[in-house]
Amino acid sequence: MDVTIYQVAERAGVSIATVSRALRGTGPVSAKTREKVLKAVQELRFTPSRLGVSLAEGRHAANGIVFPNLSGPYYTEVLLGYEEVASELGRSVVILSTKGRPNVREAIKELAGRVDGLVVFGSTAPDDLVAELVATGMPLVFISREPMSGADTLRSENVESARRLACHLQGHGYARFAFLGAPHQPGDDISQRWEGVSAVLKDAVEPVLTAEYTVDSGYEAALKLLRGRTRPQALICSDDEVALGALLAAEELGLAVPDDLAVTGWDDIMAARHARPALTTIRQPMRELGARAARALDELIGGVRATSAHQTLATELVIRKSCGEHPQEDPK
Amino acid sequence: MDVTIYQVAERAGVSIATVSRALRGTGPVSAKTREKVLKAVQELRFTPSRLGVSLAEGRHAANGIVFPNLSGPYYTEVLLGYEEVASELGRSVVILSTKGRPNVREAIKELAGRVDGLVVFGSTAPDDLVAELVATGMPLVFISREPMSGADTLRSENVESARRLACHLQGHGYARFAFLGAPHQPGDDISQRWEGVSAVLKDAVEPVLTAEYTVDSGYEAALKLLRGRTRPQALICSDDEVALGALLAAEELGLAVPDDLAVTGWDDIMAARHARPALTTIRQPMRELGARAARALDELIGGVRATSAHQTLATELVIRKSCGEHPQEDPK
DNA sequence: TTGTAAGCGTTATCAA
DNA sequence: TTGATAACGCTTACAA
DSSP states (O other): OOOOHHHHHHHHTSOHHHHHHHHHTOSOOOHHHHHHHHHHHHHHTOOOOHHHHHHHHTOOOEEEEEESOSOSHHHHHHHHHHHHHHHHTTOEEEEEEOTTOSOHHHHHHHHHTTOSEEEEEGGGSOHHHHHHHHHHTOOEEEESSOOOTTSEEEEEOOHHHHHHHHHHHHHTTOOOEEEESOOSSTTSHHHHHHHHHHHHHGGGEEEEOOSSSSHHHHHHHHHHHHHSSSOOSEEEESSHHHHHHHHHHHHHTTOOTTTTOEEEOSBOOHHHHHBSSOOBEEEOOHHHHHHHHHHHHHHHHHTOOSSOOEEEEOOEEEOOSTTOOOGGGOOO | OOOOHHHHHHHHTSOHHHHHHHHHTOSOOOHHHHHHHHHHHHHHTOOOOHHHHHHHHTOOOEEEEEESOSOSHHHHHHHHHHHHHHHHTTOEEEEEEOTTOSOHHHHHHHHHTTOSEEEEETTTSOHHHHHHHHHHTOOEEEESSOOOTTSEEEEEOOHHHHHHHHHHHHHTTOOOEEEESOOSSTTSHHHHHHHHHHHHHGGGEEEEOOSSSSHHHHHHHHHHHHHSSSOOSEEEESSHHHHHHHHHHHHHTTOOTTTTOEEEOSBOOHHHHHBSSOOBEEEOOHHHHHHHHHHHHHHHHHTOOSSOOEEEEOOEEEOOSTTOOOGGGOOO
């Protein structure tokens, strides 16, 4: 159906080898011959079949990325950075969302079969699958997973950021805290955030679980918590979406933020800036995470590096209104 | 490097044809033979090469999607719906973002070479490229582009929604309007929104251009506009991000929304709900758009349909606080 | 400078 | 029920 290299060769009156050479610039071709080939290519609107090229070259020229889901700004921002750099490097991006999928293992393996390397968010692949992938020699970059051998890992700093945030809140004079959106899985970002927060706040902070890390879950859990007997003075939320849910709950209960209750988030998604009060949060470089993942993967695929690398990116405490008054900011 | 069907065949003591049959269940295989084959497959950890399979089957089992950029919730929500359905249908998703890319044509063609069909956001592909793609017979679904033959199109309703919104604002008693984020391209969503709004509001509404449809652009343009001599009473923004920018500008100028100025958005992204005042907006079914695109594409690829289909999805006017007081809602 | 032919890893037809 | 073998569309030694 599609035009093949044979048809081009025939039309140009040369062999397919010559067509290939003329098109890729590999090997010598006389100006005259090149002319003929190019002409035939134009007339026939020939585009080499990706499948044929890949099979012969032994590479896909494509990267995969596996994330739990695409809803919420965090993963999409990372994806944005990833796609941008991957395409600069001449590689297509194949995506896979595991959320709500019955056969994650199969899906990840299937994906692995169509790409030269994979970026995987820590929470999406079970340990044994990870081991299996590593064993195949597939280039792998994990985001927000504990460093391991045989694959790169990459994440934003959490523990120290959490400490800074906790100290800042202590500076406001709060004494009773809750950490909304407590960790479910050891080793992930949330766990590290809790680790840092609880190291500073000790028994003054209580972990509170949410069903998921979403606005709705945050709302539900906050509602329940804030109706309770001993309301905390500050709510440290495990991410911005949970915090937005908490803000909604506070409003519904008639609690003024930050006067009656301080609230903080994590990530600095777009809505954090536009919420009222604007959310104090810890900004993590989401796009940069994606961009670096793409570059790391490229190195792995290219075989530039022998050993695996483990990067941690710096974050920034973004102080806005939701954590309390900052007199120095309002000189009036 | 990887295990091939030949090695499996050898180990099982059968031919590659038999291995293929045993694995795919096509053609008869004795129980005994199947046993042997499966055993060899297990031991060797054989997975059929995607490239080999695709080449032989003549299909990629993958879909592409082309969007202008991945920042901002609109495209990612559509992508979410698309990926979900595509993967249900057994197709991988290859993404391509055209933003900031020098060679869009090449990139789209390259993408077309790795997939069985393409979803394209209207604004990303120039007309002649579209014609070229259609000519190749590639299954194509356009989102928010004028209906055409040779491809499906799909979009959310705009004109009538815009009318409803304009009427609602008139009901508030406003008389001077601005449409912030005026259209740049004929035929796109923004153009249709402007069409509906201006049909109702006539000379009472003035179109105001923004550089892009982003928070920053909206902020810049709104700042300039609101500082002007004759400030409008209501700002109808072409999408939520522009509206969020306008909200920021109003705040900076000390204008109370909605008392001094009404503001509305479009799309109903997450931040619209959390902004204060919460944004009155028109919700469009972004995920559904993606989901339908995936299904339409699947029909096209499967050859189920002869003619091309053109769908328009219904929207919903979401009235919140930013457009003015609604006494009936606050019975107190 | 050009052509022949051997892969690359499958599927599927046709005999046996 | 099984096995040869011809596609599928390209790249790239190796010869000429």
